[in-house]
Amino acid sequence: MNTPSNRLAYKPLRHIKERIIEAGLFLAAFMSVATTFAIVAILVYESIPLFKVVSLWTFLTDTQWTPLFDDAHYGIMPLVAGTMVTTAVALAVAIPMGTIIAIYLSEFASHKVRESIKPVLELLGAVPTVVYGYFALIFVTPLLQKLMPELSGFNMLSAGLVMGIMIVPYVSSVSEDAMRAVPMHIREGSYAMGSTRFQTATRVVVPGAFSGIAAAYILGISRAVGETMIVAVAAGMQPNFTLNPLEPAATISSYIVQVALGDLPHGSIGYQTIFAAGLTLMLMTLVFNVIGYWLSRKFREVY
Amino acid sequence: MTEKETILKAEARDLSFYYGQAKALKNISLPLYDKKVTALIGPSGCGKSTFLRCFNRMHDLYPNNHYEGEIVLHPDNVNVLSDKVDPIEVRMRISMVFQKPNPFPKSIYENVAYGLRVRGINKKSILDEKVEEALTNAALWNEAKDRLQDLAFNLSGGQQQRLCIARALAIDPEIMLFDEPTSALDPIATASIEELMDELKSRFSILIVTHNMQQAARVSDYTAFLYLGELIEYNETKKIFTNPDRKETEDYITGRFG
Numbered sequence: 405m406n407t408p409s410n411r412l413a414y415k416p417l418r419h420i421k422e423r424i425i426e427a428g429l430f431l432a433a434f435m436s437v438a439t440t441f442a443i444v445a446i447l448v449y450e451s452i453p454l455f456k457v458v459s460l461w462t463f464l465t466d467t468q469w470t471p472l473f474d475d476a477h478y479g480i481m482p483l484v485a486g487t488m489v490t491t492a493v494a495l496a497v498a499i500p501m502g503t504i505i506a507i508y509l510s511e512f513a514s515h516k517v518r519e520s521i522k523p524v525l526e527l528l529g530a531v532p533t534v535v536y537g538y539f540a541l542i543f544v545t546p547l548l549q550k551l552m553p554e555l556s557g558f559n560m561l562s563a564g565l566v567m568g569i570m571i572v573p574y575v576s577s578v579s580e581d582a583m584r585a586v587p588m589h590i591r592e593g594s595y596a597m598g599s600t601r602f603q604t605a606t607r608v609v610v611p612g613a614f615s616g617i618a619a620a621y622i623l624g625i626s627r628a629v630g631e632t633m634i635v636a637v638a639a640g641m642q643p644n645f646t647l648n649p650l651e652p653a654a655t656i657s658s659y660i661v662q663v664a665l666g667d668l669p670h671g672s673i674g675y676q677t678i679f680a681a682g683l684t685l686m687l688m689t690l691v692f693n694v695i696g697y698w699l700s701r702k703f704r705e706v707y
Numbered sequence: 708m709t710e711k712e713t714i715l716k717a718e719a720r721d722l723s724f725y726y727g728q729a730k731a732l733k734n735i736s737l738p739l740y741d742k743k744v745t746a747l748i749g750p751s752g753c754g755k756s757t758f759l760r761c762f763n764r765m766h767d768l769y770p771n772n773h774y775e776g777e778i779v780l781h782p783d784n785v786n787v788l789s790d791k792v793d794p795i796e797v798r799m800r801i802s803m804v805f806q807k808p809n810p811f812p813k814s815i816y817e818n819v820a821y822g823l824r825v826r827g828i829n830k831k832s833i834l835d836e837k838v839e840e841a842l843t844n845a846a847l848w849n850e851a852k853d854r855l856q857d858l859a860f861n862l863s864g865g866q867q868q869r870l871c872i873a874r875a876l877a878i879d880p881e882i883m884l885f886d887e888p889t890s891a892l893d894p895i896a897t898a899s900i901e902e903l904m905d906e907l908k909s910r911f912s913i914l915i916v917t918h919n920m921q922q923a924a925r926v927s928d929y930t931a932f933l934y935l936g937e938l939i940e941y942n943e944t945k946k947i948f949t950n951p952d953r954k955e956t957e958d959y960i961t962g963r964f965g
Contacts, residue, residue: 514770587809589805589806589807589809590809590811590812592765592768592805592809593805593809593810593811593871593874594811594821595765595768595798596763596765596798596802596803596805596875597798597799597802597821597822597825597874597875597878598795598796598798598799598822598825598826598878599795599821599825600795603825607811607821607824607825608811608812611811611812611813612811612812614812
């Protein structure tokens with residue numbers, strides 16, 4: 405008898421169930437990828453009418469952005485500059501603060517302190533951004549004006565500073581996770597050589613966690629580049645081509661809000677500019693994410 | 708074992724150690740001689756590593772631990788467990804090699820130079836000289852000299868462990884602690900580490916924890932058998948392995964328990 409006995413026979417039902425589960429899981433993963441591609445496709449598709457009127461070269465080199473005026477200019481650079489300046493100010497706050505907090509929590513704080521500080525810190529990230537925006541406008545700006553009387557009521561400095569505070573928990577919690585992932589025996593090796601806590605933190609733990617810390621910085625940059633409400637409320641929504649953080653300016657995202665809230669006729673050039681701006685924003689964050697991915701691959705530490 | 712003059716380097720006196728409330732070491736007294744290898748053997752959880760880690764005060768890194776008794780370092784005649792002693796100063800004189808190779812995420816060169824840099828020595832000529840000397844003494848120089856700037860993780864397991872030994876050697880320690888240094892290595896790498904230990908003992912005192920009885924017999928001059936946090940027997944290695952005084956020691960060595 406060469407046929408398998410009944411108890412070893414192939415059970416089709418089991419394999420059908422397995423297939424259904426697999427298909428369900430694939431669908432869930434596919435949805436998110438498909439959504440991303442759909443967004444990109446729509447942004448590109450809707451931008452095309454604009455680029456029929458305005459050449460890509462003009463779009464990238466014109467230094468004025470006035471699509472809604474009679475004398476319309478379509479240079480994205482003022483918005484890019486505004487985005488870059490507010491992001492730079494935010495990072496100047498978030499990266500040092502976030503890193504220092506992460507080092508403290510991971511290497512110095514006792515278990516008890518860490519467990520009580522972390523939830524409070526994460527609360528910072530849970531505050532609605534519009535609240536931050538008004539906080540920047542009616543608290544931080546007047547405060548800065550006491551130091552710099554000629555500072556205008558809307559400015560990128562105050563928006564950027566507050567945005568930096570908002571990003572701190574993102575930077576610190578991801579960096580801290582990366583530092584805590586450095587195995588204890590590596591730290592012990594450092595202590596056994598006679599190093600202090602601070603030497604161990606800066607010379608062994610931070611380099612060991614560098615890929616994760618870089619990922620945290622990139623996450624922070626992406627948050628800052630895409631942040632909308634704070635800059636829309638506190639930075640003034642005026643497309644100025646300037647790199648001076650004391651001046652008001654619009655960022656890409658705040659322009660989109662501004663225009664999307666107005667009553668532009670569907671299909672007009674002004675309406676299409678939103679998509680071109682959105683596409684630019686998306687490409688910027690894509691570049692940062694790619695850099696972040698590359699950094700974390702390059703500096704990945706294998707223990 | 709020739710009874711050449713043996714100089715006392717350190718001694719545990721009535722040493723007890725507590726993890727929180729749990730008493731992990733019970734009143735251990737044990738001498739450590741200069742230029743000799745002392746091996747600690749015993750079943751898992753008997754307190755060998757705990758005892759070893761008292762010597763460089765590694766337990767200070769974790770909360771709620773405390774020591775009772777003394778570990779006296781000679782010739783200073785100072786109790787290194789005292790509150791008046793800076794554990795960092797202790798670790799600068801008593802270096803340690805761990806169970807699992809734990810190189811830092813740095814180049815081979817920087818790994819060896821680490822202990823010197825921590826001490827504020829940054830002059831390149833001194834570092835170059837010390838790094839070469841340490842790598843040579845750890846029998847790694849020939850393999851590593853052309854790739855000093857490579858990441859240490861690119862070395863094999865055995866090479867990484869020799870790198871960790873070089874790192875510990877670079878600071879000219881007075882005592883070197885080995886916590887099961889070959890348990891993560893293959894037999895060939897193990898042999899080279901054992902050979903190395905034999906050369907190194909002419910320079911300082913060595914305390915080694917090992918699970919491997921043959922290793923203890925091969926490398927050590929003195930052996931201590933620990934069981935459940937107590938020192939059961941301490942004597943010259945030859946005596947322990949051929950004619951132990953205590954029944955428990957004999958049972959453990961012959962594999963009747965453990």
